[in-house]
Amino acid sequence: MSDWNRDEVLEDDRHLLHPLQHPSDHQDPTIFVKGEGVVVTDIDGNEYLDGLSSLWNVTIGHGREELADAAAEQMKQLAYFSAYVGCTNVPAARLAKRLAEVAPDGLNTTFFTTGGAVSNDSAIKTARFFWQTKGRSGKVKVISRHDAYHGVTLAAMNLTGISSYWPMFESQLPNFLHVQAPYPYHYTPKDDSIGCGEAAARALEEAILREGPETVAAFIGEPVMGAGGVIVPPDDYWPRVREICDRYEVLLIADEVITGFGRIGHWFGISHWGVVPDMITFAKGVTSGYFPLGGIIISDEILEAIETTPPDRKWNHSFTYSGHPAGCAVGLKNMEIIEREDLVSKAKELGLYFMDKLRHLDDLSHVGDIRGIGLMAAVELVKDRSSRVHYDPAEKIGSSVVKKMMDNGVYTRGRGDSVSFAPPLIVSKAQIDQIVDTARDAIVVVTEG
Numbered sequence: 001m002s003d004w005n006r007d008e009v010l011e012d013d014r015h016l017l018h019p020l021q022h023p024s025d026h027q028d029p030t031i032f033v034k035g036e037g038v039v040v041t042d043i044d045g046n047e048y049l050d051g052l053s054s055l056w057n058v059t060i061g062h063g064r065e066e067l068a069d070a071a072a073e074q075m076k077q078l079a080y081f082s083a084y085v086g087c088t089n090v091p092a093a094r095l096a097k098r099l100a101e102v103a104p105d106g107l108n109t110t111f112f113t114t115g116g117a118v119s120n121d122s123a124i125k126t127a128r129f130f131w132q133t134k135g136r137s138g139k140v141k142v143i144s145r146h147d148a149y150h151g152v153t154l155a156a157m158n159l160t161g162i163s164s165y166w167p168m169f170e171s172q173l174p175n176f177l178h179v180q181a182p183y184p185y186h187y188t189p190k191d192d193s194i195g196c197g198e199a200a201a202r203a204l205e206e207a208i209l210r211e212g213p214e215t216v217a218a219f220i221g222e223p224v225m226g227a228g229g230v231i232v233p234p235d236d237y238w239p240r241v242r243e244i245c246d247r248y249e250v251l252l253i254a255d256e257v258i259t260g261f262g263r264i265g266h267w268f269g270i271s272h273w274g275v276v277p278d279m280i281t282f283a284k285g286v287t288s289g290y291f292p293l294g295g296i297i298i299s300d301e302i303l304e305a306i307e308t309t310p311p312d313r314k315w316n317h318s319f320t321y322s323g324h325p326a327g328c329a330v331g332l333k334n335m336e337i338i339e340r341e342d343l344v345s346k347a348k349e350l351g352l353y354f355m356d357k358l359r360h361l362d363d364l365s366h367v368g369d370i371r372g373i374g375l376m377a378a379v380e381l382v383k384d385r386s387s388r389v390h391y392d393p394a395e396k397i398g399s400s401v402v403k404k405m406m407d408n409g410v411y412t413r414g415r416g417d418s419v420s421f422a423p424p425l426i427v428s429k430a431q432i433d434q435i436v437d438t439a440r441d442a443i444v445v446v447t448e449g
């Protein structure tokens with residue numbers, strides 16, 4: 001089907017160090033060569049439904065010529081020029097304005113980065129800067145949650161609450177700490193008069209009090225935890241977190257790297273709970289993965305701090321590729337398509353259909369939990385349903401299901417024994433059926449042999 005030669009590519013690939021590299025996970029890599037809509041094709045011509053929008057990012061689907069054209073036109077016009085203070089460019093300014101239109105009220109200003117982790121690093125630095133400008137230089141600690149994924153730069157790794165990312169990198173920087181996540185399936189509060197959302201919010205409050213509010217700069221959380229296994233918080237959680245952050249003067253950062261750009265039926269996921277954060281971090285869906293772009297959207301109050309600080313105490317933060325003209329042109333076109341095709345509403349609508357289909361998997365004896373919101377869902381497998389006990393990790397049940405699904409033409413990923421789903425927002429009902437049917441077959445084969 002193509003001019004590529006599998007052996008040659010694999011020979012070249014020996015020079016490529018992959019994310020999360022270990023040879024045991026790379027014995028028979030799939031070489032993807034083409035994408036069209038929800039379908040991706042490998043070098044041997046095998047087709048797969050993309051059940052996870054690749055890495056939760058190809059929101060409007062593969063093969064969109066309009067995005068390629070937007071990049072090409074901008075590259076021909078002005079591929080790159082610095083957007084450092086004193087310079088600007090048309091697509092960056094326009095995309096920042098467009099983001100202000102869809103962001104919650106009071107968040108009107110964007111700093112662009114190149115991805116998720118660097119956006120989170122930028123948000124932490126900005127939170128610390130903010131408190132410095134207020135003469136509160138002791139407010140430096142950042143609280144995040146166990147099971148959270150915020151990326152793996154040195155600072156973002158310390159926010160990330162999935163501990164397998166830590167041990168080999170001498171992590172545990174000072175001033176980062178983790179609290180309980182609102183994980184309804186596994187977290188039953190000791191106090192049975194309150195639910196898991198309230199209890200997890202109280203865990204944040206207790207941590208702030210224990211550390212001292214005068215030492216805490218910010219709390220960061222994904223509106224719905226993604227890589228941690230699609231953990232959807234109870235409805236009372238985010239409003240309570242907002243109250244607590246207000247009470248102790250702690251900035252609230254919503255990490256919308258996965259939930260942004262329509263994934264759960266809102267431009268930004270936190271809006272589902274009517275909560276307005278102080279900062280939003282975003283990446284992935286802003287360009288549907290066609291260009292590495294991310295950023296932070298800051299509140300008017302934070303902007304004011306940046307604009308009124310004396311020059312020798314300025315917000316001295318930057319990246320070469322902040323406001324990359326080609327990336328921002330792709331972002332603008334991507335947002336235009338999301339709006340034109342009404343994909344934010346579609347995510348909500350199709351999400352209901354998807355959840356309904358997934359719930360049918362409940363008849364399988366090792367399906368413990370089925371959860372999701374919008375087009376973001378997971379099925380958690382357990383050895384024993386009544387005790388919710390997991391399989392021994394050595395059994396690799398989750399990864400075996402993912403592999404079986406891949407063999408049967410559906411790509412996805414999981415965490416432990418949770419299998420995640422987040423197809424492009426253009427997925428059809430027939431494709432959803434195929435994804436769920438493939439998951440069913442794989443779960444049956446793996447868990448019931």
Ligand SMILES: Cc1ncc(COP(=O)(O)O)c(C=O)c1O
Nearest residue numbers: 115116117149150151222257258
């Ligand atoms: C919620 C969240 N934040 C941050 C990141 C890190 O993004 P990146 O890999 O672009 O650094 C991810 C990546 O999956 C993510 O899911």
